[in-house]
Amino acid sequence: MKEYDFTLKYRLGSPTEDAENYLGILAESGCDDAVVGIGQNGRISLNFIRKAHSALDAITSAISDVQKAIPEAKLIEATPDFVGVTDIADLFGFSRQYMRKLIQTKGAFFPEPVHEGKPSLWHLTDILSWFQEHESRAIQSEVYEVSKINMQLNVYKSCMKAASSFQDGFRFEANAPNKALQGTLRFATRP
Numbered sequence: 001m002k003e004y005d006f007t008l009k010y011r012l013g014s015p016t017e018d019a020e021n022y023l024g025i026l027a028e029s030g031c032d033d034a035v036v037g038i039g040q041n042g043r044i045s046l047n048f049i050r051k052a053h054s055a056l057d058a059i060t061s062a063i064s065d066v067q068k069a070i071p072e073a074k075l076i077e078a079t080p081d082f083v084g085v086t087d088i089a090d091l092f093g094f095s096r097q098y099m100r101k102l103i104q105t106k107g108a109f110f111p112e113p114v115h116e117g118k119p120s121l122w123h124l125t126d127i128l129s130w131f132q133e134h135e136s137r138a139i140q141s142e143v144y145e146v147s148k149i150n151m152q153l154n155v156y157k158s159c160m161k162a163a164s165s166f167q168d169g170f171r172f173e174a175n176a177p178n179k180a181l182q183g184t185l186r187f188a189t190r191p
Helices: 019-031 055-069 085-092 096-109 124-134 141-165 179-188
Strands: 002-011 034-037 043-052 074-079
Touching (some): 002 055, 019 043, 055 141, 074 141, 085 096, 085 124, 124 141
Antiparallel strands (some): 002 043, 002 074, 034 043
16 A cells, blocks of 8 residues: 545535534544644645545545535545646745746747646646656655546546536536445545
């Protein structure tokens, strides 16, 4: 078994709800391997370091455990996924200036951002793949696995939101590798 480090960010049922009320039930529901962030009413963030056979198993079981503890919570984002120039520089031990120069130098050969602007954002999995392939950088397999699953989860969540917004003309279907995950995804991405 490997250790997977990831964060799940949730919106609670009410914007004034105090997340501190859920600390005990989260621990009882299997989230005792998470550091819980409760700094904002109506929100809760859980940074897991979970042992599992795969990142998929780790993230799926964590979502399921949160679902048991807080059924009305809505998943906002799974991280790591979206990264900016500073995040990438920190990950590889570069300065931001060097990272910007690398992006400019490589131009069209550098991964396409999800959002181009200030700041530009990329999916971490695209960045890790590119650095491994083009810069011969060693990438921790656990970090890559988590970033890949989180990207899929966040994209799935965005597509389901878009599909519910555009009743005439936009349809999205995705199949998870098993029924348990499909149910977890439907729960995690419900409107």
